[in-house]
Amino acid sequence: MHKKIMIIICIFIIMTCSLGNNKIRNKEEKIYKNIYIENINMTSLTKKQCIDVLKEAYPLEDINLKYNSNVWTIHPDDIEFRYKVEEATDKALKYTRTEKIIENFKRKSKLIVNEKHHIKLEADYNSKKLNTIIDCISKQVDKEFVNATLAIENDGSFKKLPSKEGRKLQKEELKKEIDEMIKNKNIVDLNLPVKNTIPTLKTEDVDSVNAILGQFSTAFNNDTSRGSNIHVAGESSSDIILMPNETYSYNKATGPRVLSKGYKYAPVIVGGKYMNGEGGGVCQVSTTIYNAALLAGLEIVEVHNHTYLSHYVSGGRDATVAYGYYDLKFKNPYSHPIYIKNVVGKGSITSKIYGCKDDGQRIYVRTEHEYKKEKIIIKTYRVYLDENNQKIKEELISTSKYDKK
Template sequence: MEDKKHEVKSGILIVFLVFLVTTTGLMLFILSRDTIYRGVSIENVEVGSLTQNEARNLLKEKLQNAIDEKKIELKYDKQSWVISGIDIEYGYDYNKAIEKAYNLGREGNPFKRIEKIIELYKNKENIDLETTYSKEKLNNILIGIEKDINKEPVDASIYREKGKFVIIEEQLAPHLSREETEKVIHDKLKENSNNMVIPLVVKTVGPRITKDDLGQIKSLLGYYVTRFNTGKVQRSSNIKTAGASINGIVLMPNDEFSFNDSVGPRTIQQGYKPAPVILNGELIEGIGGGICQVSSTLYNAALMSNLEIVERYNHSIPSTYVGKGRDATVSYGVLDLKFKNNLAYPIYIESYVHRNQMIIRIYGNKIDNTVTQIKTKLDEIKKMPIETKYDNGLTQGSERIEKKGRKGYKVSTYRIIYKNGKIIKNEKISKDYYRPSKQIIIRGTKTIPKVEHKDVDNEGVEPEQIIQN
């Protein structure tokens, strides 16, 4: 009886060992396979029992035609642009999906792996392919579309007519948002449909200057007037040309005005004529003579309007049309007049010629009752140097001026602001120096010899021949 029990136990042990060996072998066989486990699909294409390369080839075979035939229509308003998948190198990230499929059933300990493999037999698992495309090529396409869609907004404008301001309203413009459009396209491509219609993200952009901005220009801030000789025709013409080029300029808050940028090169092609200009303290003939009268008039108008002076230079000699310390010389590419709109609202420059007057007014929004005054102080007068030369060809005691000289001056200029009759600000604007110029005098050294007169003997001369003095 005991022998039979022993035989039964031995048989059970043998069966168990056989089962264990078989199961272990089967597990090792399953776990060591180099293929994707059954029950796994990618984009609804069964890839179980395939190697990674086989799965990649199968997916390309099944899906490549759809990629090549994909059409994407981009729409805005009544316009549309059709691009193909090839245009943006549209495709799928096969490697990422295949790697994910291959790893199913290969994570965790052997028992968890077997459990997952068995589960895949019961509950199949599908992996979605992620789309890929060339962002650079898509961006280049959108840049091209931008040229068709984008328009430049138009600033509101302002001018004076019969003493009143006339404002023309601004114009808005469409503007493609490439960044937002690319995000919409990126999200839409995930849907993986063959034909897509994607709306472009187009926004309306406004200009820098609006009607509301210009509506703040209501009152006169400051002005200045200088006079010129209309008989000097070419100089007068230059003043009119330069004055017209700055008329109507609007400066928004913090904008900087440049006389040279606004007026441009002083050339014959720009309408400027030859007229006297100052060079190294001397008057010579040059193109655009007279322009400095415009810049000096504008400089004083800016001072009276309490604007911030950024750059300004005085002449080498005092001007005839403004007082010392009140001039502003300019030379294209060398010397400029610049000032900044340091106010909280836009300003408007009105510049015109009336008869023999150069008139510049600056308008804005005067919100206080301040009064501005410009004063100059003559700090020092420099004597005129005199050089004497001698000329033996000129009679002794006579002289002539070969080169006319002048005195020199040091001048300080102040801007004083009053409120309710009291000074609230006294600002030193500039300290200018007008160099003296040497005067050269030629004096004669030539002496004239004395002529000796002899007495005339009247003997033998008839009385009527003698002339009485």
């Protein structure tokens, strides 16, 4: 116990003498022993000497960013990049020169017995300027992907163009890499983190569309306003690619059936009565598409029947539409895209559902009729057959209720 007290007293005497001698002999302050900045021992160095040592050990270097044969160089001044050497030096000098004498004594005591004190050299840069540079690089690197294209002509011929992958600089990832590199004081060349962007419609998707899965035709009087509307609606609801699990909406495809879109006044059923309205006749187009979708094995999501039986299709197989109220919707259940094609001729419209021949199925549609006093009730079934035309399964698609005229 007496020995420990004696050691402390001796240390105190030595420190007091040392402080007095330092004040007499050294006008310039020096860093106390066993004080380190990072892993460099700064014992007895002046402020200028310490700064010089740090600048030599941690020089400011250019940041080179590489991608393929291109190189972008970020100079330290471009982003106000610096190491806080003066701040770290001041911390080292002031560590044993606080305003509290007892705290200074405690710290010096530990340093005298070889307990090291480490100070971190921090780095700083202007993140906004770095973001601006990265945005500029991104504009030079990024490239939009190109979707494959598919067009099927009225004669059934195919026109296809391949897809092309795009690329996109991963800006956040790059910022993080640069930030960590600067903070770790290890400046090296970086390869830009660039990822390929995949087209939503790829070449193989388009190539898989190679057969008709289902088609249906209806007839109409071409030389009427109604016939004109069928032409307009047939074209606007055609040439649509439906990806796997995607849902087709007839109303979305055509949009509002108004005069400004080329539609004319023609007979429509409103409240159970025939009257002239914009777009009369568009239901024949939706009905034709609906029957093609039935035969193609597509999943029927929404369908509605007319008030009365239609003259252009048998009962239970019509699909009335009214923009904002009734729609025809069906989903693509296959793992390949399908292509909806309407061919409108003089007096007939044919809807064809193209897809992958591997998705083709043997399907027919049957209906059951029930006649009541004021209503005709028709149930519509879709029947699936095997290669030997034996029934595999049957599903109820809809139950339609018609008023008797």
